[in-house]
Structure formats: C-alpha cells, structure tokens
Amino acid sequence: MAYKNGVTYSEGGIEYTIYEHISVLEKHGSGWNLECNVVSWNGGEPKIDIRSWDPSHHRMTRGLALSERQAETLARSLADRYRQRSARSRTAPETEGPER
Numbered sequence: 247m248a249y250k251n252g253v254t255y256s257e258g259g260i261e262y263t264i265y266e267h268i269s270v271l272e273k274h275g276s277g278w279n280l281e282c283n284v285v286s287w288n289g290g291e292p293k294i295d296i297r298s299w300d301p302s303h304h305r306m307t308r309g310l311a312l313s314e315r316q317a318e319t320l321a322r323s324l325a326d327r328y329r330q331r332s333a334r335s336r337t338a339p340e341t342e343g344p345e346r
Contacts, residue, residue: 249284249292257304262287264303268294277301285311 252265266284273279278298285295294317297309312320 249286252286252292253303255304260288263292265292271296274298278307287311 249265252263254261254263256262263286264283265286268282268284271280271282278300280296280298282294282296284292286292291313293311293313295309295311298307300306
C-alpha cells in the first residue's frame with residue numbers, strides 16, 4: 247500500500263512519519279493515548295503501529311509494529327475469536343442465579 251502524505255517528526259535521532267491515524271484504543275488520564283496508526287520508522291516501510299503517544303506525538307512508549315500482512319492475519323484471528331465467542335454465548339443454556 248502506498249502512502250503519500252504524512253506528518254514527519256524527528257526526536258532523539260529517530261525519524262518517524264505518521265501517515266494515517268486509525269483509532270484511539272484507550273485514553274489515559276495523563277493525556278497520553280494508546281493509538282493504532284500507520285507509521286514509518288527511519289524511512290522504512292509504513293507499518294500498522296500500536297503504542298501510547300503524548301498529545302503532540304513527540305514522545306511515545308515502546309509499541310508493536312505489524313506489516314499489513316501481519317495486521318490482516320491478526321484482524322482475521324480476532325474476528326474469528328469474537329465470532330466464536332458470540333456464537334457460544336447465543337447457544338449456551340441460560341443458568342439461574344443462586345437461590346436466596
């Protein structure tokens with residue numbers, strides 16, 4: 247997949263370009279957010295990237311970078327997991343609570 251525009255940052259000898267913001271997965275009280283983005287590190291191939299970022303995107307935690315293929319495999323695996331979980335909950339017999 248070709249990405250044309252992005253915002254490039256350079257911090258502490260590391261250059262990174264954020265091409266696409268996909269989602270905020272969790273908001274932290276400190277203002278930092280756990281995000282899923284498409285990021286290129288030091289001019290490398292853009293990858294699906296999950297990590298926490300400060301509000302300005304100048305500081306970040308360690309994270310996980312996945313190729314498109316790896317991200318697609320993960321997405322299918324998670325979809326299968328939740329589809330199976332949902333199917334089990336629909337077919338599970340209702341249980342009664344404890345007697346009082």
